[in-house]
Amino acid sequence: MATYINLAISPFATLLVALITFLIFFTLEKKRKTQHSDQVKRTPPGETGLPWIGETMEWHRAQVKNRIFEDFIRPRVQKHGTRFKTRLMGSPTVIVNGAEANRFFLSNEFKLVVSSWPTSSVQLMGKNSIMEKIGEQHRSIRGILTPSLGTGGLEPLVPKICEVVKTHFIKYWCDQQGEKIIPLYRSAKFLTFTIMCECLLETKAEEGIFECFEKVLEGVFSPPLNLPGTSFWRAKRARAEIERVLVNVVRKKREEMELQDDTNSSNQVGATSLLSRLVGALIRGEITEVEVVDNVVLLIFAAHDTTSFAIAMTFKMLAQHPDSYSLMLQEHMDVQRNRSTKDGDNLTMEDLKRMKYTWQVVRETIRLSPPIFGSFRRAIEDIEFEGFTITKGWKVLWTAYGTHYNEEYFANPERFDPQRFEEGMTIPPYVYVPFGGGPRICAGYHLAKLNILIFVHFVVTTFNWSLLHPDEPVVMDPLPFPSLGMPMKVSAKDVV
Template sequence: MACASTINLVSWVFSFFVAAAMVCIIFFLTRKKSCSKNKKELPPGEMGIPWIGETIQFFKAQRKNRLFEDFFQPRITKHGKIFKTSLFGSSTVVMNGAEANRFVLSNEFKLVISSWPSSSVQLMGKDCIMQKQGEQHRCLRGLISTTLSHSAGMEALVPKICNSVQLHLDRYWRGQDRLHLYRLTKILTFTIVFECLLGIKVEAGMLERFERVLEGVFAPAISFPGSRFSRAKKARMGIQKMLVKVVREKRMEMEGGQDSDHHDHHHHHHQEGMLLSQLVAGMICGDITEEEVIDNVVLLVFAAHDTTSFAIAMTFKLLAQYPNSHSLLLQEHAEIMREKKSGEVLRMEDIKKMKYTWQVARESMRLFPPIFGSFRKAVADIEYDGFTIPKGWKVLWTAYGTHYNEEYFKDPLSFNPSRFEEHIPPYAFLPFGGGPRVCAGYQLAKLNILVFVHFVVTRYDWSLLCPDESITMDPLPFPSQGMPIKISPKL
């Protein structure tokens, strides 16, 4: 034990000196520059202390899941919708509002490019679509979205997702009277990505490995032994090994089966692990590389895993707090059940009837966005709203900037699913982002949420064990206690 803490202390002291040295260097560099200040006007705002900027205030607010209240709101009030700050060592302009969102998101590849911290890039992999620009991004994304948003592909996924959800409930819910909803839905979303999309059986320890990678994604990219980042890198190597094996087996199976019983084989693939088959097929034609296949599988798991389970958890939290909504939602599902013969599976047309359920889920994501926004980097000087954002600066758009704004949502802090019956202005509701990088897994997330809600509310009565449970963030939001609930099977 002592040894580990000494290493930690040494590494802490070391990183402190590195940081101090950098502060000095940057301080001198910036002092020289400010004399030759150009006449273009930067947005108002404070840059905080050298190098660190306002990162500490940002992290503090994030930990308490009060980014909007403690970080964005006070600065919007003081400086307006567009303000400058410095976060994670980069000069950053934060832009709020539907117009600003539209501007940032629709100018992807032209004025801005997606920009992630170096630790994220190293762990997700430099070959995933999060990192690709322009033409390369389009080609890869096209491959992925034919599976993830194509109606025939989705239609085929419905029974598989239903099956996964039912197996999950049998295994983790049956016979229990209390459980941790958030914790369990993480296992479920993980299983759905692997078994339904990739056709890979989930083995013991796989989920923990991915979680370890996730822990390092926003940690400083410092590789001394025992750091969050190096633990994450080690886990990433393990995942890499496992996936390389799976991808190569799949490739041999697909290449081998091409001559003999071509038709049969093709049909079988269509059923099992559609996305993986699509990607490996792209690899066989030489359109994409093995690294691209693997990095995108890792990204997919990462993107689906915490976000979907958080959206599900918040949906249940709000249903518990608003019994009227709960009973409206129950009626919708009872109606669907009435139309079905006993034991008959759900189909896409049943999912389409879950209109109110989807309003509840969207209202939950409006109030509790699974991702607060994302960073872009200016690839040219950008003129916007009378201000200049210099080339090389980061640009941050946020979901809070519109989700919590009177202008777009009347009485924004109240829970009101029926507001989604009316027209929502474009770029105001952004739990899935927008523009060319809009979430590729949007349809999958929707199916996952709706199917899960359906089976739970038709089979169980449930209530929150910690109604006042706080939401923390590290780096993504989660219920601090794992969302314990009490359940009893419906008769």
């Protein structure tokens, strides 16, 4: 019996020893090859941390506090330089800082890199939206969207947007008893959502659908686990409800346009809305219904969340810098006095162009507090950049903070100074990048500017206001927002 056991175990033990030896040899050889490859390719310096996890936990801790640049990036820049490698969420990642890095990676979209979003973001925003399109498909959809979102397409909408803003203030801000506390961030969110729906999509803004968008946002960067009770599961259910509503809107608009028997109606006066252009392209067979819905979802998110944060931060800066507020208020009072009576209480595009100092304030605000920290790209081939090789498949992260807070570009970068953006002041390309750059530069830039200027005008000319917490901290989950919602005390100066 003992002999039998020895004979049975011996081959197994031999095999086990051989397997362990092979694994050790394989691991050491792989490490040697990796080190040799890194030496040959000269990858950027840095530390990738633990397998798969890498430095994700350190990143997450900094992100929650809205201190990614201060607590994660800056210490590594000081240690490794402006280009360094790390590992985030399972991917080897190179983080780059500086105008030249921004220019190189943003302008080489589709050539050397492509946009890279988490799986959860793609599923919730829509895999058929412009954020997932590359090359000619991206250019085609952008060509459909741009005319409605440029100054020419938006100018006829200015009076309508003014009416939406005034109606919002009458309903939510005015109080016959005098003072009222307004949650500024949420109020600006719902207002910009309403403008998007009623002025560009020709549909009523429902608070229930707004809440669905809020639920979707909560799951955009969560693990894609579609299990009951998870953030992603709740977000998917909310996304399905949004899609149901938007499909009905799109089909109703298509019926109206087809009844007119004119697929070029989007070029006629009164038919230049974003929805009209998208449905017109659908009728002509340029895009599908799914693409229309996915792009509408993406644009609503992009428009209402980032714009509302910029508005909240603008009022925070004005509350902290009363001299700037006095100058800005004077500008708006001048615009109000010189406004043509034929336009009633509404603004025109010419009025908005006169708000030069206000736009300086806003630009300086979003330099200090960009609504988007930066974005990830994925290398589609080995990239040679400044003596380093970024391996195909690796992620690249460019950041707005890398230039916005750099003394090379902005003296005393942490100081609020709207004069940086006076007419005649030259800022080098790819230094000021709150709206990105290259082929993927934000298509809604002009809409955001218009919404912010109109919002600010009617607040400062209609209300006395003060923030309850002028030093309110900003946190992230998943995008930056004022931690207390930016409560504002308001009282009407006059009848709106």
